Amino acid sequence: MSPIDPAAEARKLPRADRLLQAAERAGLVARLGHEPVMEAVRGELEARRAAVLAGGACPRPEEIEAALLARLSAGALGALRRAINATGVVIHTNLGRAPLSAATAAAMAAAAEGYSTLEFDVERGERGDRYHHAAGALCRLTGAEDAVAVNNGAAAVLLSLAALSGARPSGQPAPDGTPEVIVSRGQLVEIGGGFRIPDVLRRSGAALTEVGTTNRTYAADVEEAITPRTRAVLSVHRSNFRLDGFVTEPTLGELVALARRRDLWVVDDLGSGALLPTAPHGLAPEPTVMERVRDGADLVCFSGDKLLGGPQAGLMVGRAAAVALVKRHPLLRALRLDKVALAGLGATLAHYERGEALRELPIWRAIARPLAELEATARRWRERVVAVAPGAELRRGESAVGGGTLPGETLPTWLLALPSADPAALLAALRRAPAPVVARIADGAVVLDPRTVLDGEEGALLEALEKALGG
Numbered sequence: 001m002s003p004i005d006p007a008a009e010a011r012k013l014p015r016a017d018r019l020l021q022a023a024e025r026a027g028l029v030a031r032l033g034h035e036p037v038m039e040a041v042r043g044e045l046e047a048r049r050a051a052v053l054a055g056g057a058c059p060r061p062e063e064i065e066a067a068l069l070a071r072l073s074a075g076a077l078g079a080l081r082r083a084i085n086a087t088g089v090v091i092h093t094n095l096g097r098a099p100l101s102a103a104t105a106a107a108m109a110a111a112a113e114g115y116s117t118l119e120f121d122v123e124r125g126e127r128g129d130r131y132h133h134a135a136g137a138l139c140r141l142t143g144a145e146d147a148v149a150v151n152n153g154a155a156a157v158l159l160s161l162a163a164l165s166g167a168r169p170s171g172q173p174a175p176d177g178t179p180e181v182i183v184s185r186g187q188l189v190e191i192g193g194g195f196r197i198p199d200v201l202r203r204s205g206a207a208l209t210e211v212g213t214t215n216r217t218y219a220a221d222v223e224e225a226i227t228p229r230t231r232a233v234l235s236v237h238r239s240n241f242r243l244d245g246f247v248t249e250p251t252l253g254e255l256v257a258l259a260r261r262r263d264l265w266v267v268d269d270l271g272s273g274a275l276l277p278t279a280p281h282g283l284a285p286e287p288t289v290m291e292r293v294r295d296g297a298d299l300v301c302f303s304g305d306k307l308l309g310g311p312q313a314g315l316m317v318g319r320a321a322a323v324a325l326v327k328r329h330p331l332l333r334a335l336r337l338d339k340v341a342l343a344g345l346g347a348t349l350a351h352y353e354r355g356e357a358l359r360e361l362p363i364w365r366a367i368a369r370p371l372a373e374l375e376a377t378a379r380r381w382r383e384r385v386v387a388v389a390p391g392a393e394l395r396r397g398e399s400a401v402g403g404g405t406l407p408g409e410t411l412p413t414w415l416l417a418l419p420s421a422d423p424a425a426l427l428a429a430l431r432r433a434p435a436p437v438v439a440r441i442a443d444g445a446v447v448l449d450p451r452t453v454l455d456g457e458e459g460a461l462l463e464a465l466e467k468a469l470g471g
């Protein structure tokens with residue numbers, strides 16, 4: 001026999017005004033407003049009452065108070081929280097880009113919790129090289145001679161240009177004066193977050209030489225712009241927009257051939273940096289890192305958390321002489337990758353080496369999800385909420401890869417559509433869930449795309465939906 005009488009336990013719960021006063025004393029009512037705090041108080045008490053009525057013992061009032069204050073302070077500080085991505089945008093920049101594989105997250109937790117071999121050579125018991133951890137796998141996977149990882153893609157581009165504009169590939173002395181880097185006018189782009197190629201170039205200490213026109217640039221335009229101060233040719237992948245129609249551009253191979261003849265470097269800002277082909281999933285072919293290395297770029301720069309599907313990082317892979325200059329540049333110390341990201345990058349690359357990336361990396365799993373599975377999931381969600389949302393229906397829709405990759409390319413999907421008189425209010429209610437659910441509005445309905453909802457998130461998603469629809 002249980003000694004606990006649920007009804008008597010429930011009476012031990014603190015009163016709402018006691019919790020409100022505690023929040024007031026902590027300055028949280030002033031910061032967050034009365035109504036949001038009251039809502040949190042009611043939510044806390046509701047959850048505690050449900051737990052007690054289910055047979056649990058009632059925690060001490062101080063414990064309940066502390067839990068509530070912790071939750072409110074996290075909200076007040078805008079602390080980073082887990083969110084559920086029901087938008088169908090696989091690499092969602094505002095939601096943290098690539099979610100990581102379980103092995104990647106575990107490797108990062110292990111590096112975070114303990115000491116590590118970050119700069120320690122275990123064989124010799126001496127100081128080791130922090131940059132070699134990811135380099136081996138990156139070289140084996142991409143065919144590059146050497147590789148180095150920094151904090152993000154933007155840092156990789158900045159550092160590549162800064163390092164390579166300091167010397168010629170031949171080692172021949174370069175004339176005094178500001179080094180020049182040639183870029184096609186069709187590639188003088190803004191990547192997002194204020195990252196504009198002309199500005200980055202200036203920051204690297206080089207001067208920009210623009211060639212060609214927005215839509216047409218020829219190898220001859222590049223060749224004519226070369227001066228004794230020219231040090232490199234930069235190629236920038238048009239990650240987030242398309243140029244269609246009357247468009248010409250030299251291939252990377254042509255730029256490399258020209259650069260070799262004229263003793264110049266070629267830096268390739270590839271952006272997303274896919275290691276797997278995108279075409280088998282019905283998407284336009286995104287150039288892979290291997291192709292760009294094979295074409296002969298001295299450095300190929302790409303992000304760790306776009307199509308690679310790993311932690312935030314900026315990878316530079318390519319020819320040994322170019323990587324050596326990067327490793328000697330003082331900016332490397334300022335832009336270097338931290339141990340947690342390095343551990344995660346290693347674990348992500350290991351999935352590729354074992355040939356299991358498509359299965360293990362959440363972004364590739366999302367890209368490859370079969371339509372029938374998406375439909376079954378949307379149907380399961382509908383069955384669960386149809387009692388509180390009789391208008392809920394399945395609709396065909398489109399998911400996007402996102403993250404400034406594959407602009408305009410979509411993947412067919414199935415959506416759960418919740419027609420609503422006030423879809424914006426329903427969307428806002430979903431965002432107020434403990435793990436905010438981010439969805440979108442289409443044709444007067446709130447729509448949820450199962451493609452980007454991860455394993456293990458369905459329970460929380462459905463709870464948030466029922467609460468938002470019922471309330």
Ligand SMILES: *Cc1c(COP(=O)(O)O)cnc(C)c1O
Pocket residue numbers: 152153154155157191195236237238239240269270271272302303304313314404
């Ligand atoms: C995304 C992107 C960058 C910047 O990479 P981050 O990892 O976001 O810093 C640079 N260049 C291109 C072409 C990109 O697509």
